[in-house]
Amino acid sequence: MKRDRKYLSFYYETTEEFPDISLDPKKTALCIVDLQNEFVLRDFGEALAFKKAGEWERWIPFHDRLDDIVIPNNKKLLDFFRENNMTVSFGRIACQREDGEDRSPVQKSEGWNNMLIHTDSFAAQMVEPLTPEKNEIVVNKTTDSVTTGTNYLQLLRFMGIETVVVTGIVTDQCVASTVRGLADEGLKVICVEDACASGSQELHDAELKIMNIIYCDVLSTNETIQLIKKYLD
Numbered sequence: 001m002k003r004d005r006k007y008l009s010f011y012y013e014t015t016e017e018f019p020d021i022s023l024d025p026k027k028t029a030l031c032i033v034d035l036q037n038e039f040v041l042r043d044f045g046e047a048l049a050f051k052k053a054g055e056w057e058r059w060i061p062f063h064d065r066l067d068d069i070v071i072p073n074n075k076k077l078l079d080f081f082r083e084n085n086m087t088v089s090f091g092r093i094a095c096q097r098e099d100g101e102d103r104s105p106v107q108k109s110e111g112w113n114n115m116l117i118h119t120d121s122f123a124a125q126m127v128e129p130l131t132p133e134k135n136e137i138v139v140n141k142t143t144d145s146v147t148t149g150t151n152y153l154q155l156l157r158f159m160g161i162e163t164v165v166v167t168g169i170v171t172d173q174c175v176a177s178t179v180r181g182l183a184d185e186g187l188k189v190i191c192v193e194d195a196c197a198s199g200s201q202e203l204h205d206a207e208l209k210i211m212n213i214i215y216c217d218v219l220s221t222n223e224t225i226q227l228i229k230k231y232l233d
Contacts, residue, residue, distance in 0.1 A: 084232060183215040
């Protein structure tokens with residue numbers, strides 16, 4: 001199977017053909033990571049903090065990508081999974097205690113990863129076009145990876161899931177950690193390149209190149225949907 005050579009790293013840049021990707025739609029889950037009000041909205045949460053700090057201008061391309069590409073493609077994937085009765089799951093940063101004492105040390109530290117988002121808060125909710133529906137799994141995490149410190153892997157095993165389609169933000173942190181966690185547990189992973197975003201396009205592209213083929217297959221939204229359609233009854 002051909003791959004987008006943009007996302008081939010040093011290790012695979014001389015490889016021309018790769019094995020075809022196979023999957024069972026009944027054993028495939030969508031995992032949407034951290035597309036929450038806190039991080040996506042332009043008039044709330046982190047965006048307000050960036051504006052107050054005088055850093056908003058450099059974050060505009062990130063939010064443009066979210067609004068114009070990432071959120072629409074996640075909605076497209078979400079609708080497709082729902083229409084075909086496939087498993088849908090969400091991973092979100094959210095703590096159980098209002099004081100945040102149940103957060104991991106990294107989320108209590110100073111700097112970029114320091115955040116306190118309670119499960120019941122508006123900030124914790126998935127952005128409105130991606131609101132979870134009944135029977136869809138929502139995993140609360142206080143770490144980067146959806147697989148670390150949660151029961152997500154156990155739930156996937158109980159449901160017989162073998163392949164996970166991962167989307168969300170940010171590519172080089174929570175998305176990448178989740179992809180690696182899933183891969184290390186023996187699951188097949190597809191990371192949807194135009195349904196993810198990093199703070200910069202450079203970081204996004206670099207992380208996808210690092211992960212591709214080794215930890216996941218990097219595909220576009222349309223490629224992912226067409227692949228699944230091949231295996232639908």
